[in-house]
Amino acid sequence: MSSARKAVTLLSGGIDSTTAMAIARSEGFEIYSLSFRYGQRHAVELESSKKVAVSLGAKEHLLINLDLGKIGGSALTDDISVPKCRTEAEMGVGIPVTYVPARNTVFLSLALAWAETLKAADIFIGVNALDYSGYPDCRPEFIEAFEATANLAIKAAVEGEMKIAIRTPLIHMTKAQIIKTGIDLGVDYRLTHSCYDPTPDGSACGQCDSCLLRKKGFQEAGVPDPTKYTA
Amino acid sequence: MSSARKAVTLLSGGIDSTTAMAIARSEGFEIYSLSFRYGQRHAVELESSKKVAVSLGAKEHLLINLDLGKIGGSALTDDISVPKCRTEAEMGVGIPVTYVPARNTVFLSLALAWAETLKAADIFIGVNALDYSGYPDCRPEFIEAFEATANLAIKAAVEGEMKIAIRTPLIHMTKAQIIKTGIDLGVDYRLTHSCYDPTPDGSACGQCDSCLLRKKGFQEAGVPDPTKYTA
Numbered sequence: 001m002s003s004a005r006k007a008v009t010l011l012s013g014g015i016d017s018t019t020a021m022a023i024a025r026s027e028g029f030e031i032y033s034l035s036f037r038y039g040q041r042h043a044v045e046l047e048s049s050k051k052v053a054v055s056l057g058a059k060e061h062l063l064i065n066l067d068l069g070k071i072g073g074s075a076l077t078d079d080i081s082v083p084k085c086r087t088e089a090e091m092g093v094g095i096p097v098t099y100v101p102a103r104n105t106v107f108l109s110l111a112l113a114w115a116e117t118l119k120a121a122d123i124f125i126g127v128n129a130l131d132y133s134g135y136p137d138c139r140p141e142f143i144e145a146f147e148a149t150a151n152l153a154i155k156a157a158v159e160g161e162m163k164i165a166i167r168t169p170l171i172h173m174t175k176a177q178i179i180k181t182g183i184d185l186g187v188d189y190r191l192t193h194s195c196y197d198p199t200p201d202g203s204a205c206g207q208c209d210s211c212l213l214r215k216k217g218f219q220e221a222g223v224p225d226p227t228k229y230t231a
Numbered sequence: 232m233s234s235a236r237k238a239v240t241l242l243s244g245g246i247d248s249t250t251a252m253a254i255a256r257s258e259g260f261e262i263y264s265l266s267f268r269y270g271q272r273h274a275v276e277l278e279s280s281k282k283v284a285v286s287l288g289a290k291e292h293l294l295i296n297l298d299l300g301k302i303g304g305s306a307l308t309d310d311i312s313v314p315k316c317r318t319e320a321e322m323g324v325g326i327p328v329t330y331v332p333a334r335n336t337v338f339l340s341l342a343l344a345w346a347e348t349l350k351a352a353d354i355f356i357g358v359n360a361l362d363y364s365g366y367p368d369c370r371p372e373f374i375e376a377f378e379a380t381a382n383l384a385i386k387a388a389v390e391g392e393m394k395i396a397i398r399t400p401l402i403h404m405t406k407a408q409i410i411k412t413g414i415d416l417g418v419d420y421r422l423t424h425s426c427y428d429p430t431p432d433g434s435a436c437g438q439c440d441s442c443l444l445r446k447k448g449f450q451e452a453g454v455p456d457p458t459k460y461t462a
Contacts, residue, residue: 066297071341073348095386102344105384109340110302113333117304136389145380152376153336155326158367 004030006120007167008111011035011061013048014194015214016126016170019182021056023169024124026185031058032118034111038100039069039077044202048193055191064110074100075196082197084207091209095134098196098209104137108146112164116154121162128170128178143168175217183223190226199230206231235261237351238398239342242266242292244279245425246445247357247401250413252287254400255355257416263349264289265342269331270300270308275433279424286422295341305331306427313428315438322440326365329427329440335368339377343395347385352393359401359409374399406448414454421457430461437462 007029009021025031033056035049046063053061069077075097076082082098104127111123127138136142147166151157157164170178182189194214195204204211206229218225238260240252256262264287266280277294284292300308306328307313313329335358342354358369367373378397382388388395401409413420425445426435435442437460449456 101347109337116332149376
């Protein structure tokens with residue numbers, strides 16, 4: 001029986017969550033990766049998640065179906081156009097329409113449920129507060145508040161068996177630093193997917209915020225971008 | 232167009248959530264009730280939820296599928312026996328096996344997502360800290376922490392459009408007080424369901440903690456119990 005500590009890692013199959021998972025692995029954790037089919041138009045990311053989970057040696061990869069489309073309120077789940085070709089200045093203003101209401105709260109809640117069942121005290125999430133898309137639930141103050149809530153919510157914490165830590169190793173990194181860190185840890189970014197609005201065959205649009213941040217990250221990291229963009 | 236304020240109410244179809252919803256209605260809210268098919272063995276409660284939603288005039292009733300059974304860790308979703316015929320002293324010790332990991336965190340997160348989409352600042356949840364089953368996520372300190380997290384999580388709060396309030400009108404009531412309050416507000420408790428371990432035809436076992444608390448509540452309220460128990 002393994003004596004490794006367990007970690008639940010939220011895995012979207014993008015650069016950030018993949019790198020966060022590689023960091024968890026480098027710390028010696030036994031990895032339980034968690035992905036969600038939540039009605040996202042870029043459900044192709046779920047294929048990436050599976051490949052990343054295998055590649056990084058997850059002990060188990062769990063996919064939960066969750067119909068956030070019924071709730072709506074986002075360009076990622078509704079019939080609202082994903083913005084294209086925005087400048088960095090435009091991205092820097094406000095919260096974009098790709099925001100999904102309470103997404104990280106929902107995802108962390110389910111990660112928390114699984115963490116308690118597995119007796120995994122560490123939950124990794126690849127949020128970062130630099131080079132991000134302006135989402136409020138990627139900020140350190142949100143993460144700290146969620147962690148405090150988690151430790152009041154679950155039986156294992158209240159009974160003193162474990163204390164949940166929400167681990168955000170990327171929170172103060174630029175996208176370029178994230179990519180360099182991942183490369184050092186052996187991440188194969190060809191397996192990852194970032195695009196919010198892929199073509200039916202899964203190719204990246206090259207123009208949504210997520211593609212633009214990805215391109216810029218590889219450029220600034222001085223690493224060849226393995227992604228095939230349609231534009 | 233209605234100018235009523237909107238509220239999201241978490242509705243399991245039991246006494247508590249139904250009464251909390253009746254209180255929300257009595258305060259003049261337009262009600263959006265939310266239920267979950269989460270792999271619970273007592274999924275018959277979902278029928279009760281629908282009937283209650285109609286009976287109390289919900290503007291909309293939303294059922295979200297959510298497979299907590301994949302996560303496990305509870306007698307309500309797994310193949311673990313629901314305890315029967317426990318005394319009050321036994322119920323008062325520890326957190327029972329019917330505890331579902333992080334359930335209220337998950338449910339409130341999804342209520343939060345819907346609340347933001349609807350522009351509903353109030354979320355009602357029928358937790359109570361007296362005559363309850365010892366679940367940590369029914370305590371006031373958990374609710375306060377979740378509310379603080381919610382207001383850091385969502386765009387509408389961060390941008391100052393609204394402030395989320397997690398409303399727990401039952402939190403300091405006994406089961407008897409809850410029932411009396413509901414009766415005063417015209418609740419038809421025949422529509423509600425409490426049993427954790429119903430027979431295949433949906434009848435209440437009469438012996439699980441939830442049935443025992445229900446029986447005691449009606450008894451202490453001096454109100455005839457409309458439930459048909461098999462034992």
